[in-house]
Amino acid sequence: MFHSVMNVISLWALPVVLLLILTMGLIKKVPIYEVFTDGAKDGFKVAVNIIPYLVAIIVAISMLRASGIIEAFGAFCMPLLSKFNVPVDVTPIMIVRSLSGSAALGVFSDIANSLGPDNYATTLAAVMVGSSETTFYVLAVYFGAVKVVKLRYALLVGILADLVGIIAAVCVCNIMYA
Amino acid sequence: MNYIFYFLIVISIVAGAVNGKLDDVVNAILSGAELSVKVAFSLIGIMGFWLGMMKIAEKCGLIEFISKLIKPITKRLFTDIPEDSPAVGDIAMSFTANAFGLSNAATPIGIKAMEEMQKHNKDKSSASDSMCMFLAMNTAGFQLIPATVIAVLVSIGYKNPTSIIAPTLLVTSIAFVSAIVFAKLFKKLWKPQIDNGGEE
Numbered sequence: 001m002f003h004s005v006m007n008v009i010s011l012w013a014l015p016v017v018l019l020l021i022l023t024m025g026l027i028k029k030v031p032i033y034e035v036f037t038d039g040a041k042d043g044f045k046v047a048v049n050i051i052p053y054l055v056a057i058i059v060a061i062s063m064l065r066a067s068g069i070i071e072a073f074g075a076f077c078m079p080l081l082s083k084f085n086v087p088v089d090v091t092p093i094m095i096v097r098s099l100s101g102s103a104a105l106g107v108f109s110d111i112a113n114s115l116g117p118d119n120y121a122t123t124l125a126a127v128m129v130g131s132s133e134t135t136f137y138v139l140a141v142y143f144g145a146v147k148v149v150k151l152r153y154a155l156l157v158g159i160l161a162d163l164v165g166i167i168a169a170v171c172v173c174n175i176m177y178a
Numbered sequence: 179m180n181y182i183f184y185f186l187i188v189i190s191i192v193a194g195a196v197n198g199k200l201d202d203v204v205n206a207i208l209s210g211a212e213l214s215v216k217v218a219f220s221l222i223g224i225m226g227f228w229l230g231m232m233k234i235a236e237k238c239g240l241i242e243f244i245s246k247l248i249k250p251i252t253k254r255l256f257t258d259i260p261e262d263s264p265a266v267g268d269i270a271m272s273f274t275a276n277a278f279g280l281s282n283a284a285t286p287i288g289i290k291a292m293e294e295m296q297k298h299n300k301d302k303s304s305a306s307d308s309m310c311m312f313l314a315m316n317t318a319g320f321q322l323i324p325a326t327v328i329a330v331l332v333s334i335g336y337k338n339p340t341s342i343i344a345p346t347l348l349v350t351s352i353a354f355v356s357a358i359v360f361a362k363l364f365k366k367l368w369k370p371q372i373d374n375g376g377e378e
Contacts, residue, residue, distance in 0.1 A: 013278045021235045028238040039233025043226025046289055047218045054214035060186035062210030066202040069193035109330050117336040126342045130327040131350035133319025142313055143305065145289040146296040150304035151179055152371075153364035157310060158317035160360050165318070165353035172345045 046145055053144025057136055061099045070095050084170050087121035089114075093128050098162045101134040124173045131165055221285065228286035232268070241267030255315075255358065256308040258298060265294030269312060276316070279325050288316060300371055307365045314361040318354040322347065 025032040064070070074091030081091060089111050097104040108129045112122050135158040143151060194203035235241050245252075245266035252266050259265050268291035275284035291312060299306040305313075324346050331339035 024238040025234040030237045036230035040226035040230035047222040051218045058214040059210035062206035063190035066206035067190040067194035068197035112334045130324030130346040135317040146292045152305045153368045154310040154313050157314040157360040161318045161357035164356040168349045168352040
């Protein structure tokens, strides 16, 4: 029930917003076509502006993933993690989910397909991936767009919140499924 | 950021050498660079679309209306932007888009919010407290329905794929609230921005 309601909302949210904006614009006698194209002009500029920041962060993270250190770190953390009922297969997700969204989804698909639907690892991985946003990518894009290079405490807060999310995922899944 | 960039690359090279994967690391430079341009270019069209729409929304007073609506919340969280700034409306729109999983719309609108916040930023090269708060809330990834994850679960025949919505929502809410608390806390602990008259 909840899910079907949410599905309807997800489907209609975008069209409703568009209708609302355009209708409001017409009522207020805004020249919507001119204003739209004027605003859209900046799309290219913004996308090109973020390229240097994206190159820096995506190359660095691709290198990190290729180096095999994430797996090594996962193995290093195993003794601690197994105490909390965290399966070995899930450990890469904990690290990757903050670094790269497509990689996290890839690792998750791997786990889901190789371990199958009745495995606790699949559920835990699903909750971890579903509840996360790729911190490094978001920071690079958003700060890159306004050319801010001193992030102050933004990254630290992002990582701490990710850590809280991981711990919360482990606790919630332990209580609900294990 | 300088140290983070340095360490990411140095660690990759050292670890790659130790693991005998140095060639993979070198290849990753090329594929990573290619991917970043692909990501940026894939944003151009959708970015233009939403920036255009947001401009209409701003001109007809919709953004102002939303800003007024959520003022009681935002004035506590985003203390260094004026209450009636369009940034407030943009921030609200961006979170709404995120919550409904419309990441296509959320990124351009989020960037627009950053640009509005940048106007009120004292030091243009460093992050203002509002920006840190906005990104803290953003990186916590608050989303009502994890659609892609559910799609994967459906594809492997998971018994009740939508059953993960509740735990996911709980976890993401905890992360979201803790992000706000951390951002508030560090705002007090961190040394304040230096006012250099907006020079870069």
